[in-house]
Amino acid sequence: MRAILATLLAGFFSVIALGMLGAGAFWVKYEKPEPQPIAYPHDLHAGKLNLECTHCHVYVDKSQYATVPAMKICMDCHKDAQIVSPEIDKLKKFWENEEPIPWQRIHSVPNHVYFSHERHVKFFAAKGETYKDGQICAKCHGNMKVVKEVKQTRTLKMGFCVSCHRAEGAPTDCWTCHKS
C-alpha cells in the first residue's frame, strides 16, 4: 500500500515537474523574443530625438502595410551623423553589402486577416489624435517612445480587434477584417 502510495505521489510530483519544465520551454519558445540583428533603440529615435513615426514608417498612412523602413532611410541620416557604435557599424556593413537587414517580425496578424494601417491611422487622425505617446500607434503597439526593444504588448487577437471596433462604432461584419 505504502509502495503504491509512494509511486502515485512520485508520479504526481513528476507530472508537476514536467508541467513546469514544459512551461519553461514554452516561455523560451513563445515569450522570449528572438534578438534583432541590430539593437535599434526606439526610445532614442522616437523618444529622445522625437522623430515622428512617419519619418521612418513612411507608408503607415498610405498603405495597408506600415512597412519596416528601407535601409536608405536609415542611411539618409547615418551617413552624416558622426556617431560611433558597434550597432551602427553593423548597419553600415549591411548597407555596403547591399543586403537587407533580416529583422525579426514581432507584430503580425494571420494571413486570412485584412488589416490596413492606412485606414486605422486615418480614422484616428481624423478624430484629432496624433502620433504622440498613447495615441494612434500606441493603441496596438504600446508606447514606442519608451521601449528600447520592441515587444508585443497587445494580443492582436480577434477579441482585441472587436472590442475596439465596438467602442469606436466601426463595422463588425466578418468581411470587414476577414479576407473574402
Next chain:
Amino acid sequence: MKRRDFLKFVGMASSATVLASCGVEKSTEKILPFVVPPQDPDYIPGDSMWRNTTCTECGVGCGTSVRTVDFNAVKMEGLKGHPINDGALCLRGQVSLTRLYHPNRVKNPRTLRRGGLALGGKYEEITWEAAYQLILDKMAEAKSKGLENVYLAGNTTGSLSAALNEFCAATGVERLPHYEALPYATLREGYRILFGQNTMPEYKTGEADFLLSIGADVVETFNMPVAQASGIQEAREKHHLKWVHLEPHASMTGFKADKQHKIRPGGEAHFLTYLLNYIMESKLNEGNLPSGIPSISKAQAAANTGLSESDLEHLCEMLAKAKNPLLIVGGVSTAHKGGLNVAVLAGLVQWAAGMIENTVSFSTGRSLQGVGNMNDMTALGRRLQTSKIGVLFTSRVNPVATAPAATGFGENYTKAHFTVAFAEFFDETADMADLVLPLSDDLESWGDVEARRGLLGVVRPVIKETIYNTRTEGDLLLTLGKLAQGMEATETYEAYVKARWAGRLGGAEGIDAAVAKGFVDEKPGRLNISLQNGAVAGFLGQMKMGAAIDGPVLYCVPSVRTGDGRSKVLPLTSEIPDPLTTVAYGGWVSVSKASAEKLGLQNEHLVIKERPVVKVEANSVSLELPHVVQPGLPEDVYVVQRDHMSTVMMEIDPQTGEPLGLLSGVSVSDAGRNEKLAIIAGAIEQGHRNITREEHTHHHDHFHGDETLYPDPYDRYPDYRWGISVDMETCVACNACVAACYIENNIPVVGEAEVLKGREMAWLRVQPYYFTEESGEVTLDNLVMMCQQCDFAPCENVCPVYATNHDHEGLNVMTYNRCVGTRYCHNNCPYKVRRFNWFDWTNEGYWNGPMARMANPDVYVRPKGVMEKCTFCYGRIRVAKDKAKDEGRLVREGDITPACAQTCPTHSITFGNLKDQESQVYKQSQRDGSFRALESLGTSPGVHYVRKPSQRKEEHA
C-alpha cells in the same frame, strides 16, 4: 490506479495543455525591407499598380491592363479605350496570365543529343553562350554543306518582324511564311482574288443593323471574337440589330443569334449564289458585279441549302431592307473543299451590298499578310525530306503536332541538319528539337505588336525580372546576328524597339506616353478597295459548284477555350468546361439526338460521368471518343473539337492550303464500351423545374413591402445591398467571366480526377439549359450561376459554427478560419454554388512554386477543409469603400466592378447597389422579364436575370 488519482492525473495533464495553448504565438518570420525603395512613382506596398500592355495569347492583339501588387502580376484585364477590345478580354486572355507563372516552362537552354531518348540519349542543360556558339557552328556547317538555313515562326509583326528581317539578311537565313494552325487561308485567298487583299478585314458588327453570319463562330474563335461580340451588343442597343446565323452544325454562336437556320453541309455556295441572284434581280448592286455569276433557281437553292423557300426569300428581304448590313462567312463554311467558292461568293455579296469599307473594313484589317498556309508547309516538308534544310529554327509554333500529316513536316522534321526551337513550353516540336531555347513570356519582355493596320500595341514587362533563365526572341535574334558578325546590333532588344518607336512616336516623350497608354492608334486612312474584275471573272469562269453533301459528316472545330490549340498547355483552359456540353477534361464527339438513337447509344444515366464511346472513321481519320448528345445538332452531323483529334489527320485544300474541317463519307459506330468523361452539368435540360422560364412571381415592388410576416430584409442594410443582374439575351456564354473569376479569386485548378468526382472549384459557372420550342427549334438559355447572396440564405441557418452569416450589405459572408467543414451549407444550397476544399492547394499542388506569385493578396488562399464561394469580389468592394471613405462619401455607382462583369465583352453582367433606385442594377432588376432563380423557394436572391425577349410574357401577349 484509483479513480481519484486518475482524475488528478487527467486534471494535471489538461491544465498543462491549457497553459501551453495560451499566450501569444511568437513569430519566427523575418522581415526583409528594401535596401533602396523602388523608384516607381505609383508604388505603394500592397496596392495595385496597373501596367498597360498587349495580349499575345492569339494574334488579335487586344489591349490589356495588368494589375501588379508588390511587383507580382496578379490579374490581367482588358484595356479600357482600346480600339479592339475596349476593356473586355476573352477566356484565353484571362487565362494567359498563368502562362507567365507556369511551373512547366522551359527554364534553361537545353540540347538533345541526336539519337534521342530512345537510344538512351540525354537532355543536357547548357549555358546561353554555349547555345549561341552551337547555333553559329551548325549554321556554318550547314552552309559549307550547301544546305539552306530557314526560320519558321508564328505570325510576326511590328519590330520583331523588322529584327527578324535584319537577322535573316545578316546571316543568310531564309524567312519562311509564318505558320499559323488556323491560317484563314481560304478566306484570305478569296479576298486576294476579289480585292487583292491577302488578309482578314475587321468586321464592324457594331455598325450593322442586320448581321448575317454563315458558319463563322463570330463570338467564339473566328477572327476577332471579343470585338465582334462587343459590337453585336452595341449594335443591338444602337441600331436594333437583327442577327441571323446559318450553320450546318450547332455552335454557341448559332444559339446566341436572334434566329438560326440549319444549312446543309456544303450548301453555303448555293445560298450565296441565290443571294447574288436576288441582288442582281432587285438591282441592289451598288458596285458593279462581274459577269459569270451562276444563276440558281429558288427550288435549287432550297434543295441544296435545306432552307425553305420562304426562309430564303425572307433572308433576302432582310438584306435588302437593311441600311448597314454585314455578312460574315467563315469557320466551318469555308473549311471544306468548296470553301474558296464560298469565300469568293461571300466577298461578292459584301461588295454588291456595299459592305466593303463600310462594315467590312480592310482599312483596319488584320496583319496577316505574312502568314502562309499548309501548301507552304508542304513545300517545306518536301525540302526537309530531300535533306535540303540545314538549321531549322521554329519559334512560338508547334507544327509537329498541328500541321496535317499531308504536309510531311512532322515526319521529316528530324531530317533537318540541326533543329532549334524557341519555345516557352516543351511541346511536340520542342521535344524533338536538337536545341531548345527558352523564350521569355510577353509579360516579361519589351516589344510591340501590329496586329492590325496602324495600331501599335505596346508589349512591356510587367514584373521586375524574368522568372526563369529566359530571353526574348528579339534579344536572341540580335545576339545571334551580332555574333555572326553580320549585323549592326543594338545592345538589347528593348533599346532596338525603343529606337524604332522614337522615330515613329516622336522621341522619348512619345515613347513614355505610348508605354503609359499601352497602344498608339494612328488611325490609318481609308484604303481604296476595288473589285478586281478580271481575276474574279476568271475565277467565276472555272468555278465548279458541288452539290450539298449527303450522308454523315464530321466537323472539326476550334474551341473557345483553346483557339487554335496553343492555349491547351494552360491547365485552366481544360478545367473550365466547354460552354455547350460542360465537358471539362478530355475529348468527345458531339452526336445529334436522332443519330444517337439510330446508333443505339445508351444515354440513360445523365448524372454519371461516363459515356458510351463511338468510333468515327473517314478517309484519313479514325477516332474513338465518348459521345455527348448535342441538342440542336442535325442528324448525321458529328462534331469534334480540333484539340481532341490529332490535327495531323486533317486534309488540306490544295487550292488554298486551308486545313479542312469537314470530312464527308464518315462512318460512325458504337464502340461497345463506356469511358469516363468529366461532364460538369448533371443535366442540360431543366425538366419540371423550369428555372429560367418559371412563371412570373416577381413583384415590381418586391424590395419593399413584399407580403410577408417577416421584416423587410432591406431594413437590415443601412447603405448598400449589393446585387448583380445578368442579361441572358446579350450573354454569349463565352466563359470569360469564369476565367476572370478563377484568376481574381485564387481558385485552384484541381485536375481531371477530382472533376470526375464532382469536386471542381469554380465559383461561377455558365450553365446551359436547352429547350425544344413548340416550333421544334432548339434554343439555349445560359444561366450565369454564382452565389446568389440570398436575403434569406439557406446556407446560413445550418452552419453549426456561425462561419457563414449575413452582413449589413446583403452579402452572405464566409469566414474561412471559422469553418470546420461540415458541408451542411453546401447541402442546403439550392444553387450548388458552394465549393469545398478537399485538399490543401496552398502549399502543394496549384499554389506551389511560382504560381504563388499570381495569388491575389486581397483574397485568402483557402486551406483544406473549408467551404468557399463567390463573394461578389469583396476585395474590390473593400477597395472602393476605402476610397469612398477617404473622400468622405458613400460608394457610388460604377466604383465597383467585379471581375466577371469587368471582362464581359457584351456587358451582360451589371453590379451595383440595389438600395439605390437610380442604379443600373436596380433598373435591370425592374425590367420586364427580370426574374430570380428558383424564386419560389423564398430565398430572395440578390442576383437578377433578364430573360430573352422571346421568353418575355408581354411580347407573347
